[in-house]
Amino acid sequence: MARSSVEPAHGDELPASTGPRPFWEAVAQGTVDVAVRTYEALAASQRDAVLAESSRASASARATLVSVLRRARDFAGAARVLEMDGAAADAAQLHEQAGALLLAAEAWLRAGEPSRAAAAFERGGALERALSLYQSLRAREGMARCLTRLRRPMEAAAVYRELGNPHAELESLRAVSPDIAVARREAVLRMSALLDAQGDSWRALVLLADALQASELQGDIALQAEHTRLLRHLNLNGGPSVEPARAPPQPPPDGYEYLKAIPLFGELSLVDMKDLYQLARPVQFAQGATVLEKGAPGSGLLVLLEGTVDVLVGPEPGARLLNTLGPGAFIGEISLILDGDTSAQVCARTAVRALRVTRVDFQHYLDTHEAAALRILRLFTEKLAERVRALSA
Secondary structure, three states: OOOOOOOOOHHOOOOOOOOHHHHHHHHOOOOHHHHHHHHHHHHHHHHHHHHHHHOOOHHHHHHHHHHHHHHHOHHHHHHHHHHHHHHHHHHHHHHHHHOOOOHHHHHHHHOOOOHHHHHHHHOOOOHHHHHHHHHHOHHHHHHHHHHOOOOOOHHHHHHHHOOOOHHHHHHHOOOOOOHHHHHHHHHHHHHHHOOOOOOHHHHHHHEEEEEEHHHOOOOOHHHHHHHHHHHHHHHOOOOOOOOOOOOOOOOOOHHHHHHOOOOOHOOOEEEEEEEHHHHEEHHHHHHHOOEEOOOOOOOOOEEEEEEEEEEEOOOOOOOOOEEOOOOEEEEEEHHHHHOOOOEEEEEOOOEEEEEEEEEEEEHHHHHHHHEEEHHHHHHHHHHHHHHHHHHOO
């Protein structure tokens, strides 16, 4: 039998039957299946000894060793061996498989992959490191996410404003602490402008009135001026009114309650639910526009806020109508988790306003919200099992 290229350090004897020597003999002979089984049978201390000895193995033996470790699912061990050979990118991928995200991030940096390093730092909770990298890359979506999780809402809101995402900007501003008067004043003024721009002037007025009740903001000229403007805009400043008894109109839905009502998200905590809502982006479709195209790759979840859509069997003229959906309805939730093509044609019967959560954003959410991911995937699996049972009944 061929002898291993690795000898015991300082003449130490290796265990005759279950220790590393039989393992290295299998590696030297290239009998990978035998090596995998032998490695899996080793005690933890013996596996550590194998990894320590690998630095003295030949390059070909280490290459075989990496294959064995992958097969044995010791991803951390395989990464460690690859690090010795300077294969940083391959090591980073294995660190990620092992769940060692911070080690993966450092390896991605050594591999010259700063964007992947930033994502790994973010997923691993090293938010300041991730933010620094995102800033150097001018990756504003990543910057905004990190700033939000670091509880720096004013900075996050400024980034979302640059990105042209008023929905996420508004959610960030809502998180500003009322105990910081200067920041609160700036946040209230900006929220009022955003709400008014989206036709929610009543909510903006209530927001301003509430802010003016705070002792540190009473008499603030800018807040009072905006309050007066909204009163005039809503014809509530004491002047003549065409309909003096008319009740205030209901503000348009912002989608949070609709999103929260989706069964897939039924067990999310308040914080996780708010973080998910912040990922949603407002979208609009003109009457007659194609909302989802049959056969196209799934684009994620769409939650209807205003208007109605028709669900058809196909895109051809005269295609059979399957359903008509209105506010509160949602489509495409399965594409958040599973790859696949859209199974029906969806067209806007009227002008439509909706929220979209893309698959890419949702997958990142699952990566960075472990408890939420477990709850969502468990519910998804239960629903899938129910469908299988129903089909087989």
